[in-house]
Amino acid sequence: MAVAVGRTYHAPASLDEAIALLAELGNDAGVVAGGTDLVVAARGGRRQLPTALVAIHRLSELATIEGSPFGGLALGALVTHADLERSDLVRRRWTALADAAALVGSPATRHVGTLGGNLCNASPAMESGAPLLVYDASVELRSASGTRGLPLADFLLGPARTALAPGELLTGVTVPPQPAGRVGSAYLRLDYRASMEIAVVGAAVLVALDADGRCTEARIALTAVAPTVVRAADAETALRGQLPTTERVAAAAARAAAAARPIDDVRATARYRTAMVPVIVRRAIEAALKRAEEEAA
Amino acid sequence: MRYPLTLTVNDVPYELVVDPGHSLLDALRTDLGLTGTKEGCDDSECGACMVLLDGRPVNSCSYLALQAAGRRISTVEGLVRDNQPSALQRAFLEEGGVQCGFCTPGMLMSATALLAANPSPSEGEIRAALAGNLCRCTGYQKIVSAVAQAAQEMARPTPG
Amino acid sequence: MSRVLGRRFVRADGLPKVTGQARYAADLVLPGMLHAAFLHAGVPRARIRRLDVSAARALPGVLAVLTQDDVPFVRFGAAVEDRTLFAHEVVRFEGEILAAVAALTPELADRACRLIEVELEALPPVLDPEAALAPGAPLVHEDWQDYSANDGIVRDGNDCGFVNIVKGDIEAGFAAADEIVEGRYVADMSHPVPIEPHAVLAQWEGDRVTVWSTTQTPFPARNGLTRTLELPESAVRVVVPHLGGGFGGKCEFHFEAHVAALARAARRPVRLVFDRRQEFTATDMARHGIIATFRTGVRRDGTIVAHEASLILDTGAYATHGPVITEIATMMAAGPYRHPNMLVEGRTVYSNRTPAGSTRAPSGPQVCWALEQHVDAIAERLGLDKLEFRLRNIVAEGDEGPTGQRFEKIGARESLLEAARLIGWGRPLPPGDGMGLAVGWWFSAPGPAGCYIKLNADGSATVVTGAQENGSGSVMGLALLAAEELGLAPERISLVYQDTDAGAFDSGSSGSQTTFNVGRAVLAASAQIRDRLLRMAADELEANPLDLELVEGVVRAKDAPGRSVVIAALARRAQDDGELITGQGNPPAPKMPDSLGGSCAGRVAFPAFAAPAFFAHAARVRVDRETGVVRVLEVAAGHEFGRVLNPIGVEGQVEGGIVHGLGIALSEGTVFRDGNQANPHLLDYKLQTAADVPAMKIAFVDAPAADGGPYGSKGVGEPPVVPTAAAVANAIAAATGVRVRHLPMTPVRVWAALAGEDA
Numbered sequence A: 001m002a003v004a005v006g007r008t009y010h011a012p013a014s015l016d017e018a019i020a021l022l023a024e025l026g027n028d029a030g031v032v033a034g035g036t037d038l039v040v041a042a043r044g045g046r047r048q049l050p051t052a053l054v055a056i057h058r059l060s061e062l063a064t065i066e067g068s069p070f071g072g073l074a075l076g077a078l079v080t081h082a083d084l085e086r087s088d089l090v091r092r093r094w095t096a097l098a099d100a101a102a103l104v105g106s107p108a109t110r111h112v113g114t115l116g117g118n119l120c121n122a123s124p125a126m127e128s129g130a131p132l133l134v135y136d137a138s139v140e141l142r143s144a145s146g147t148r149g150l151p152l153a154d155f156l157l158g159p160a161r162t163a164l165a166p167g168e169l170l171t172g173v174t175v176p177p178q179p180a181g182r183v184g185s186a187y188l189r190l191d192y193r194a195s196m197e198i199a200v201v202g203a204a205v206l207v208a209l210d211a212d213g214r215c216t217e218a219r220i221a222l223t224a225v226a227p228t229v230v231r232a233a234d235a236e237t238a239l240r241g242q243l244p245t246t247e248r249v250a251a252a253a254a255r256a257a258a259a260a261r262p263i264d265d266v267r268a269t270a271r272y273r274t275a276m277v278p279v280i281v282r283r284a285i286e287a288a289l290k291r292a293e294e295e296a297a
Numbered sequence B: 001m002r003y004p005l006t007l008t009v010n011d012v013p014y015e016l017v018v019d020p021g022h023s024l025l026d027a028l029r030t031d032l033g034l035t036g037t038k039e040g041c042d043d044s045e046c047g048a049c050m051v052l053l054d055g056r057p058v059n060s061c062s063y064l065a066l067q068a069a070g071r072r073i074s075t076v077e078g079l080v081r082d083n084q085p086s087a088l089q090r091a092f093l094e095e096g097g098v099q100c101g102f103c104t105p106g107m108l109m110s111a112t113a114l115l116a117a118n119p120s121p122s123e124g125e126i127r128a129a130l131a132g133n134l135c136r137c138t139g140y141q142k143i144v145s146a147v148a149q150a151a152q153e154m155a156r157p158t159p160g
Numbered sequence C: 001m002s003r004v005l006g007r008r009f010v011r012a013d014g015l016p017k018v019t020g021q022a023r024y025a026a027d028l029v030l031p032g033m034l035h036a037a038f039l040h041a042g043v044p045r046a047r048i049r050r051l052d053v054s055a056a057r058a059l060p061g062v063l064a065v066l067t068q069d070d071v072p073f074v075r076f077g078a079a080v081e082d083r084t085l086f087a088h089e090v091v092r093f094e095g096e097i098l099a100a101v102a103a104l105t106p107e108l109a110d111r112a113c114r115l116i117e118v119e120l121e122a123l124p125p126v127l128d129p130e131a132a133l134a135p136g137a138p139l140v141h142e143d144w145q146d147y148s149a150n151d152g153i154v155r156d157g158n159d160c161g162f163v164n165i166v167k168g169d170i171e172a173g174f175a176a177a178d179e180i181v182e183g184r185y186v187a188d189m190s191h192p193v194p195i196e197p198h199a200v201l202a203q204w205e206g207d208r209v210t211v212w213s214t215t216q217t218p219f220p221a222r223n224g225l226t227r228t229l230e231l232p233e234s235a236v237r238v239v240v241p242h243l244g245g246g247f248g249g250k251c252e253f254h255f256e257a258h259v260a261a262l263a264r265a266a267r268r269p270v271r272l273v274f275d276r277r278q279e280f281t282a283t284d285m286a287r288h289g290i291i292a293t294f295r296t297g298v299r300r301d302g303t304i305v306a307h308e309a310s311l312i313l314d315t316g317a318y319a320t321h322g323p324v325i326t327e328i329a330t331m332m333a334a335g336p337y338r339h340p341n342m343l344v345e346g347r348t349v350y351s352n353r354t355p356a357g358s359t360r361a362p363s364g365p366q367v368c369w370a371l372e373q374h375v376d377a378i379a380e381r382l383g384l385d386k387l388e389f390r391l392r393n394i395v396a397e398g399d400e401g402p403t404g405q406r407f408e409k410i411g412a413r414e415s416l417l418e419a420a421r422l423i424g425w426g427r428p429l430p431p432g433d434g435m436g437l438a439v440g441w442w443f444s445a446p447g448p449a450g451c452y453i454k455l456n457a458d459g460s461a462t463v464v465t466g467a468q469e470n471g472s473g474s475v476m477g478l479a480l481l482a483a484e485e486l487g488l489a490p491e492r493i494s495l496v497y498q499d500t501d502a503g504a505f506d507s508g509s510s511g512s513q514t515t516f517n518v519g520r521a522v523l524a525a526s527a528q529i530r531d532r533l534l535r536m537a538a539d540e541l542e543a544n545p546l547d548l549e550l551v552e553g554v555v556r557a558k559d560a561p562g563r564s565v566v567i568a569a570l571a572r573r574a575q576d577d578g579e580l581i582t583g584q585g586n587p588p589a590p591k592m593p594d595s596l597g598g599s600c601a602g603r604v605a606f607p608a609f610a611a612p613a614f615f616a617h618a619a620r621v622r623v624d625r626e627t628g629v630v631r632v633l634e635v636a637a638g639h640e641f642g643r644v645l646n647p648i649g650v651e652g653q654v655e656g657g658i659v660h661g662l663g664i665a666l667s668e669g670t671v672f673r674d675g676n677q678a679n680p681h682l683l684d685y686k687l688q689t690a691a692d693v694p695a696m697k698i699a700f701v702d703a704p705a706a707d708g709g710p711y712g713s714k715g716v717g718e719p720p721v722v723p724t725a726a727a728v729a730n731a732i733a734a735a736t737g738v739r740v741r742h743l744p745m746t747p748v749r750v751w752a753a754l755a756g757e758d759a
């Protein structure tokens, strides 16, 4: 007869209960939110399901999108891509994140897949990472021993590797207010098909313009061209303080390639990825600039 | 460990006992014998397994059955009401949206969710809503027109 | 042709399919049923040092474990008998089956597979088909000479099927040419990808086994079973429940014998259900990777005077239908053009890849893609418009085909003009856009077919055939033919099909043959019933049968419709009088066109193209020059199918074919790493989605064939997939000025071509 596998399942009803469970189950515990990474990987035989499944889908307190009084943003870990895509607040102020959410998978993936899952899965091709990097977002991690915040850049360590400690749950993402001036942000992905794609190259850009149209701030992050999503510092420097002329934008975009350390895989050659970085970054800068300029009107 | 679970599918509650890793698809097909929902891939790409969870589409192949506890599950078997195929089902038949039929249950569920949320979708919206459902037979054209047709039909005021 | 045909109708299997009632093979469950799993080799080429299944056999809950040692040693194969059910001594592709297990649950069956101890000595895989043809190259089949093969197949080492066409005097042709244009094109292997994976369920009762299978070809599947398990045909019944698409991938004989042998050993019903990875790596009907080279001589006025082509088809580890497909490919390499002088050679080359076989229009899209790009290149060299160049060379009534067949009235030219008209050929386009055209042809497959029709006492009728419904609607459409002949509503006709115990032999849903052949059998069987009804009605109405007609459920006088008798009443009366009204049809197959034959080698199945269909597609694309991403904005199609009997069905075939063709063009290709497929899943083997599909316009051209199917119709299922990739390729070239010579034309390849490289 089939030997019963010793896997256990827990569906805490509150955050406190979840934290207590994670502490108790220790290293055996594995969180499942929407399962669109975890369960899919298990089905495809790439990964085993954790021995103790802690399903957090019932923690409705983690499904909130809130603007903070000073213009920041607080997102719960269980916010789905569909929530982001449809939130007026996100679409209006945090446009790159809305762009990214709208690109994820199919309607079903977006309904089920969560922001927390996207970040904790730590794929270099994650869609929400680059936008959150340009928003200087931090993650909030909670465990039985307390709560800590960590800049997103420090949270993501490599493919499928994060700074999550055993017993820790990612509860949310906090985003500080945006820089002063007219701000525009955009996320762009190179897509082979019209939908259902995984990023081959993606870029998020935030720009802030002063009254003269000069870039007072420029932040650029890349998807799928390095072990994690990364900021492209050289490109940012090339734009900051400058009037974003066509030439300067192109030059900045070209410098983004410095941040890319792509690999060859079945989706693309490293050469192609490297060549695409300036193209996608340039287009993302242009899209962000356009939005910033529209802010004036 | 195995866990008791009540699944409410098409308004009927079912009691079953499952492993934690059991997918909603396996529960529907194997435990409940509701084989209208299909399985076509192992990476959540084909959409043959699409069902609705509280009215929204999910790929049941990669959704844990236990996570569906206490929620409203709708499958293709529930689309017929009072022995009458729904407007959407009729439109699939009349427009030629069905060939081999293997993608059809998933297509119908995605389209049902779409029409509930957006009763008069544009062609582009229909295509986007069906992007997670692969069809190898039809080239999608007749499926898209069936959804548009059903939307029109449903918008018509019903007599009485 | 009037009352029923040519109108839109709802297919009989539609309602069960939209309600979820339709059962497919993987849906079937029998009491006591076990679950099968296969242990696949996982490496492309190896010698088997050790295979020990004892631990797997010992696992509680495992009821059978089989290897080649447990089944008769029988070599089989569609064209060359080069394979065995399980790997024997060597492994020739990653999906090769080493062992099969039947256990209480799928999980146990998988665990048992992992307990099997295997020692494989890896050998360097043969992956380059050109190198494999070189003298002294390592042989994929060292014993190839010992294999038996169908008569006439020309084999040599790794080439398991050499085929050629020799016509006219090629040297004289080149000597007369003003320009000579050369080109080389490479297509990667791709896959048919039905959304339903393979599944088989087998149950024994005494010495008889019933096998429910996802096969497109129940009778060839039965033949495979009877041959490999050494059973009489009467002991095997193959039934297809509903089939979730095939596209050739479910043709022939696959895993029915493995499952039947497991069920016999376990003394329980056993069910096998493939996952998508197995679907990609372990089935044996991939679309061939092809290398095509052309050299064509033309006169300045655009006349083709010499055409030389060499094709190499990578058949993978086993021949399957390979040699026959190479033969088709040589006809495709000629194309629907007038060629006074021609030399086409095709080779079917073994490699250590997943076997290729009879996928929808095997070789068609790839060879058409290569040839039609070459044709565009010729037009460019001559400075001629591409439509104009094609019109100057395209075949018409009275012309001679590649192997000497004389064309009757055909719609090649008209199809081309329709496609060009629908796309607006020559109109100005925005920058970045380009338009391309491609033409092609495809055969109908005359063959044996039988049909039996029973008129029921209530005036409804039941059609019994051996035909297989793969989703295309061709079997459903048989109801239309019977309805037309019998004067009944199509809804009054029920169908019994895809069951080897019910209908007579049928070659299955391959080669677009169902309507073409079975349709004629339905007409013949209907005619017998019709004659009987006419005679009975003539007695009753005191009329001459010739003055009567069957319409809308009655037999009536043509000139006095009021004088009529209800068919149901005739049927009831006959039955009460002890007569059952039945009809049976097994008409002779239409004759093959005459052909040269003699000067050509290796022509086994297709000396010529019978009742050929002609077609043209035109595409408009937008190319993102920076990224190489191509979006297809419009596709227009002109098709001549002889005559269109069921427009909604045929449109569905064309639309589905176009979108399948777009996938072949842009996104569907296998990527191999050291002989293993690196993208055996749908995320990285990309089908087109609903969001990718462009606007499609379709026109049909009428040209009923004398030696055609019912009412002069021709095969419909395969042609639509043939020319789309070619039209897209030519559109890309028009948009960018560069040719992409590698299929699929992925963004990386388009980008590389724009950068002057060949990716």
Ligand SMILES: Cc1cc2nc3c(=O)[nH]c(=O)nc-3n(C[C@H](O)[C@H](O)[C@H](O)COP(=O)(O)OP(=O)(O)OC[C@H]3O[C@@H](n4cnc5c(N)ncnc54)[C@H](O)[C@@H]3O)c2cc1C
Pocket (backbone or CB within 6 Å): A030, A031, A032, A033, A034, A035, A036, A037, A038, A039, A040, A056, A077, A103, A104, A105, A106, A109, A112, A113, A114, A115, A116, A117, A118, A119, A120, A121, A125, A126, A127, A128, A164, A168, A169, A170, A171, A196, A197, A198, A199, B043, B044, B045
């Ligand atoms: C068809 C398909 C298409 C997709 N397309 C895209 C795409 O375009 N872009 C993209 O970025 N992604 C894509 N994905 C991946 C996936 O949908 C997203 O990453 C999604 O956001 C994951 O969320 P989830 O809730 O489903 O995660 P889960 O699968 O539940 O979890 C993923 C990982 O995160 C951990 N985890 C989840 N939540 C927490 C938490 N709060 N605290 C600690 N650990 C946690 C889990 O333990 C697991 O390791 C796609 C997936 C599929 C199946």
Ligand code: FES
Pocket (backbone or CB within 6 Å): B038, B039, B040, B041, B042, B043, B044, B045, B046, B047, B048, B049, B050, B059, B060, B061, B062
């Ligand atoms: S079975 Fe393919 S997406 Fe679920």
Ligand code: FES
Pocket (backbone or CB within 6 Å): B097, B098, B099, B100, B101, B102, B103, B104, B134, B135, B136, B137, B138, C195, C244, C245, C471
């Ligand atoms: S109808 Fe066959 S896959 Fe859609």
